Amino acid sequence: MTIWQPDANETLIARVAVSFATGAANAVADMRWFRDTERNDIQNDLPGWPEGPHFTVRGKKERRLRTGAKFGAGALLVATLGVLESLAGSGSTGNAATLGTPEEPENEVEDFPVMWAPLDGLARTLPWQLDPARRPRTEHTHLAVTDRRVLVLGLQNEAGKPRDKVLWETQRSNIRAVARKKFSLYDTDFTITFADGSWCRLAGWNSNCRDDATLALENPLPLMDRNDLTPGQQHAVQKLLAGKDPGGTLLIYRRPSGNVYVNYQHDDRVDPTYGIGSEAFKLMDPDGENARFHKGDI
Structure with missing residues (x-):
């Protein structure tokens, strides 16, 4: 068993399972995109990334049909179309009650970027293994935060023998801000904004993972002796x-x-x-x- 450990002169604050987040609003449910600052899709331009799925935002008709399928009754679908149409403007069609009001409709309903970066943005260097659609099922991705660094670790767990590999790392000084996102299923989403303005949207395995990560990434780090x-x-x-x-x-x-x-x-x-x-x-x-x-x- 080879488990990554911090250096002798640094303190591990948190290590939690994370992935790129997944859209929750009906228009973008189960989807994600990788964007430049002009909102172009850049996933094919990311060096070393394997081919992944390409998604299209659902139109209003598709959103209504998807919501109706959840209820499993055509009559109920017809009866609720008017209500759904009124909700469609906010982008919360079908799950407004559980998700609430989007904080950023352009990034949570009309589109769902999990990477936002110009050509030289630090977010572009994040590893493809964070994408659940590309990552092997035998591998987990963990975010490790120390008092000096932020790392993404790939953990293979074959035959019950976990084995770590460092996939990416940066200094804490390259992190400008971190924010928990309210508009997400199960309260798992958060964003990391880098010093160059690029950002990513990640999701913890559960809300505790999200909270541990964001607490560890606070700046200045509020640790006491x-x-x-x-x-x-x-x-x-x-x-x-x-x-x-x-x-x-x-x-x-x-x-x-x-x-x-x-x-x-x-x-x-x-x-x-x-x-x-x-x-x-x-x-x-x-x-x-x-x-x-x-x-x-x-």
Whole structure:
């Protein structure tokens, strides 16, 4: 078993399973595109990329029929056409209730780019293995974030023997911003914007993967030293780690709410489907007591 590990002088903050995201609105459901800044399709221009599927945005009639098929009744389809037509303008036809209002209709309904980059944009260097339509079924792609770097790892899991390969990496200084996207199925989508303005839209295997990735990519990185904790928080951490296997990484985050989030993980205990999960965690107030959750704490 060969599992990637950070260098001796860096700290692994998160490792989670991610892929390029997939469209959710009916017009772009199950599809994705790779675009330049003029909205041209660039997937055939990406060096080393194997051939992949080519998609076309669905027209309104196709959207209505697709929605009707979900209900499985022609009469119900006819009865709901008027409502669906009114929703089609917002692009949320058929799934408005679950997805809500798109934040960027041009990129979430009318089109669904998961890569947006000029000719020399950093996003163009991302590996093709992030695309579920191209990646072998035996391989998983993980996003690893340290206090120095951001990497994409390819993990082969044949015969229960995981084996890592570094597919891509960049310095944290090349990341301008990260944002969780509300308009996505199961709250899994997020975007990474690079310093050159290019960006990608990724999806975690689940919402916890998404949250772990975006928390790790915050800038400046809000990690605290254990010595900065109050006596009550020190005691709470001691209790949290009692009985846990030694040798893990303790990560302590100061959150905008004033709460402190603590996570304990072992960097070599990788689940191919998920990545590295928390072996113990706690959200605490200044006294070390369980804190009331505020948006953005985790």
